[in-house]
Amino acid sequence: MVGLLLYLALGIGLLVFLWALARRKGAPVEGCGRQFVEARQALRTLQFGLLPENLIQRIFDPEDFRYVTAASSGKIGELFLQERTRISLMWVRRVRSEIRNLMHFHLAYSRLHAKLSLLTEIRLALDFALLLMACRAMRILLYLRGPYGARSMVRVLTATAGRVCAASEKSLAFLNTPALESFRRDSAGHGAAI
């Protein structure tokens, strides 16, 4: 009976897969230069848009909340807290989105490499999946505990922001030097700056 259920599940699962394949809308086939630009944009968004020290402090520092509660009524403080929670949740959502962009960038290049390592790819896939799940868990945490429930975040983020920049630049360096001019030409039509 268990065997029968397994075979039925396999047959039905395959049909579901096929349904998804038939309904899949084709992603645009992007040029190499465009992918490069998007990867760099994802990194820049993380480096300069989402992880700068002043932005993190502005969102997660409880000082603003203390000032608002001291200077106004409790209702205003409550409103402020709601807004900060909304902003912090938005921040996590954006970080998650940029991680997804980086993942897509990795997949777009690794699929073309003949020397791809199966184990490495599986490990990276698990890493990405865990990281994305962690983002989801963090959203829940921020939703439940509010934006000031994780105060050590500012310190850690400030310390690691530099590492992110260095690691990202290094990982894109192999694409950068030999073909920069062609990428620039390829991406010029979209008006994107490298």
Add this chain to the structure above:
Amino acid sequence: MLSLLLWPAGLLIELLLLVRSVQTKTFTKYIYFYAYISCVFIVSAGLFIGHSRLEFYEAWYWPTQFATLAMGCAVVLEIVRQALTAYPGAERFARVASWVVFAATFCYAEWHVARRTVWSTSNATVELERDLRVIEALVLATVMAIVFYYRIELGKNVTGMIVGFGAYVGVSVASLALRAFVGPRFNAGWGNLQTASYFFALIVWTVALWTYSPNPDPPGGGGGGGGYDALVDGTRARLESVRSQLGGVAR
């Protein structure tokens, strides 16, 4: 009854597919696929001509069924070849995963047979076909998972091949499992399901392969192999950085 209606109609569609493949010059482009269609057409036509003589049909059904079953593996090979050939990394992934799937299914089937105390030839035949279909189904599922994961663009021809053959294999796995579980009482239902799903596959193939529509070319760049280690190192470094930041947030 359904089988008798769909059988000649299926033969006509197979003939149409083959004629169209010569007209559009796709026969040589998808050689394994059309070799399978040719094999099925010859076998079906032969059985259709002789099906009024029961002893002829019974003597030839299973040997020809296994010939087409073996040729079905060629369709899976064609799908892997056509879908992933422009993506060496993904193709390598699919090749290794397919071997793992094949070995695991083969070992499971062997173990299953070794445990059996009562042996029946008709049941063993059905189970062998089911196990081979399971291998095809798992390899197809693996290829599709890779296509989804790496966001690989497929042309209309290859998508049609996958959808048609996948539907046929999926229904075959489920109906063969039911046939093995229920026994000969399910023979009529099993026959109708197999015929209907194959007819569906033929219609999908006819629509999808009416004109030549190859896979879109992958975006240029990469592929050299020399940059893969750097790419992996870079991705790992970025993952580590982001993970440590998120860890800090969670504390």
